[in-house]
Amino acid sequence: xxxxxxxxxxxxxxxxxxxxxxxxxxxxxxxxxxxxxxxxxxxxxxxxxxxxxxxxxxxxxxxxxxxxxxxxxxxxxxxxxxxxxxxxxxxxxxxxxxxxxxxxxxxxxxxxxxxxxxxxxxxxxxxxxxxxxxxxxxxxxxxxxxxxxxxxxxxxxxxxxxxxxxxxxxxxxxxxxxxxxxxxxxxxxxxxxxxxxxxxxxxxxxxxxxxxxxxxxxxxxxxxxxxxxxxxxxxxxxxxxxxxxxxxxxxxxxxxxxxxxxxxxxxxxxxxxxxxxxxxxxxxxxxxxxxxxxxxxxxxxxxxxxxxxxxxxxxxxxxxxxxxxxxxxxxxxxxxxxxxxxxxxxxxxxxxxxxxxxxxxxxxxxxxxxxxxxxxxxxxxxxxxxxxxxxxxxxxxxxxxxxxxxxxxxxxxxxxxxxxxxxxxxxxxx
Numbered sequence: 001x002x003x004x005x006x007x008x009x010x011x012x013x014x015x016x017x018x019x020x021x022x023x024x025x026x027x028x029x030x031x032x033x034x035x036x037x038x039x040x041x042x043x044x045x046x047x048x049x050x051x052x053x054x055x056x057x058x059x060x061x062x063x064x065x066x067x068x069x070x071x072x073x074x075x076x077x078x079x080x081x082x083x084x085x086x087x088x089x090x091x092x093x094x095x096x097x098x099x100x101x102x103x104x105x106x107x108x109x110x111x112x113x114x115x116x117x118x119x120x121x122x123x124x125x126x127x128x129x130x131x132x133x134x135x136x137x138x139x140x141x142x143x144x145x146x147x148x149x150x151x152x153x154x155x156x157x158x159x160x161x162x163x164x165x166x167x168x169x170x171x172x173x174x175x176x177x178x179x180x181x182x183x184x185x186x187x188x189x190x191x192x193x194x195x196x197x198x199x200x201x202x203x204x205x206x207x208x209x210x211x212x213x214x215x216x217x218x219x220x221x222x223x224x225x226x227x228x229x230x231x232x233x234x235x236x237x238x239x240x241x242x243x244x245x246x247x248x249x250x251x252x253x254x255x256x257x258x259x260x261x262x263x264x265x266x267x268x269x270x271x272x273x274x275x276x277x278x279x280x281x282x283x284x285x286x287x288x289x290x291x292x293x294x295x296x297x298x299x300x301x302x303x304x305x306x307x308x309x310x311x312x313x314x315x316x317x318x319x320x321x322x323x324x325x326x327x328x329x330x331x332x333x334x335x336x337x338x339x340x341x342x343x344x345x346x347x348x349x350x351x352x353x354x355x356x357x358x359x360x361x362x363x364x365x366x367x368x369x370x371x372x373x374x375x376x377x378x379x380x381x382x383x384x385x386x387x388x389x390x391x392x393x394x395x396x397x398x399x400x401x402x403x404x405x406x407x408x409x410x411x412x413x414x415x416x417x418x419x420x421x422x423x424x425x426x427x428x429x430x
Contacts, residue, residue: 034076034077035076036072037076037078037079037107037340037346038078038080038081038104038106039060039078039105039106039107039108039333039336040080040081040096040099040103040105040109041082041099041109041110041111042082042091042092042095042099042116042120043056043082043083043085043111043112044084044086044112044116045057045084046084046086046087047086047087047088048087048241048242049087049113049241049242050087051242051268051271051319052113052242052268052271052319052324052325053112054318055271055313055318055319055326056134056325056329057082057329058313058316058318058326059309059322059325059328059329060080060109060329060333061080062309063330063333063334064078064079073340073341074340074344078337081099081103083098083099085111085116089116089119089188092111092116092119092120093119093120093122096108096120096124097123100124100127100129106346107336107340107346107351108131108132109134109332109333110131110132110133110134110136112134112135112325113134113135113241114135114137114187114188115187115188117133117134117136117139118139121140121143121145124147125143125145128147129348130148130348130351130352131145131148132149132332132335132336133149133150133152134151134332135328136150136189137152137158137189137192137193138158138192139188140372140373141158141159141192145373146356146373147348147349147352148372149355149369150373150375151328151329151332152328152374152375153375153378153379154374154378155370155374155377155378155379156375156378158374158378159192159193159196159199160196160199160200161378161380162193162265162288162380163193163196163197163237163264163265163288164196165288165380165381165408166286166288166382167200167203167204167206168408169261169382169407169408170206170235170261171204173260173261173419177261178207179207179234179235180197180206180208180209180235180236181208181210181211181231181233181235181236181259182201182208182212182236182239183210183212183224183236183237183238183239183248184238184239184240185213185239185241185244186213186214186216187216189239190213190240193239193264193265194213194237194239197237197239197264201237206235209231209233210227212224212227216241216244218247219247220247221247221248221251222251222255225248225252225255225257226255228257228259229255229257233259234261235259235260235262236257236261236262236263237263237264237265238262238263238264239264239267240266240267241268242267242271242273242274245266245267245268245269245274246268246274248266249282249285250278252281253280253281258422260419260420261286261419261421262284262285262421263285264287265287266287268324269285269385270290270292270323270324271319271323272320272396273319275393275396276392277391279388279389279390279391280389280390282385283386283388283424283425284384284386284418284421284423284425285385286382286383286384286407286417287384287385288381288383289380289406290324290328290364290380291324291364292323292383292398292404293306293321293323293397293398293401294398294400294406296406296411296413299362299363299364300361301363302327302363304363305330305363306322306323306326309322310322321393321396321397327363327364331362331363331367334362334363335355335367336351339351339355339358339360342354342358355369356373379409381408381409381412382408383405383406384404384405384415384417384418384424385404386403386405405417
């Protein structure tokens, strides 16, 4: 009997230890399963590009809220890990080294814009990481890195495509323009844009009578505008960043510029900040854009996303419209999330292979990737601003604002071009 009691006691103890061990293993497994999936990036929270960068961050945060409400990815919550790059390209490499080596994030995306995307390439390539660039023009052209993907609708030949539509509109005018001036910031994005502009101008038979760059810290654009005016070009193509856009167009308004067409790549015109700063100075500009609040571009889900964005943006002091970067920032994470769920993996190689071979449905339409991670199908749109009366933001609010018309491509077109520029500057159209 004593032996039986001892055996029973030992069995109970052993069983208890086994149950406890099993319970502990389950708890550890559950804890690991609940560890968040991390998405790392740098972003412009300060500096000259913060006015745009912070809108992208809000879009990322909205996607995080949406996906976590549905249970996250792979049954795990998703978390953003990010640092302020201060709109300074020199800060980018160290941030991405930290994200990879210290934070050990699962997925990598980028800051806003070519100038802040390109410096990350050496870091991510050395570590063979998948990398998603946000509004970066031809950032992968010199690297041909197979795990890079671009959230910019410039297609397989982004340098030429980025300005091709502008020159198509130029050459559709009668009589055909003959001369061109190119003005560009001395920065990565503007260099790429102006290279494409020169190539498209040559193909169109235009004579380039002025071609100059200006330092990124330029504040007085009077000498540049006067120099352009002196050669009397038929057409002017400008590749600028937001602060430059304001400076150039204010100078044009103050001292005048006689030309038949002005525009191209005035970055920032789609943002509320520039719309309210420039107002009527935007009249007549023909510019590349990515999305406008018109019926022809009402992709499934975009209206619902913008409602969420606009409900939050005002309280955070951000662009209250969100027509420029936010829908594309949100779409970028839609694509990554769909790839993770479809592959059941966080492996960079597996995800890259999947993203190259599948198309994705997003709030900015269906997207598929070709060589160098660029979109298989180019989809830039070309718009003209007109009938802007004052600096009130409401005149730009969709649906179908009367102050902007899509001129091309035909599938999104909702208005005709007013030509020449001097006429578009002051003639009501509707």
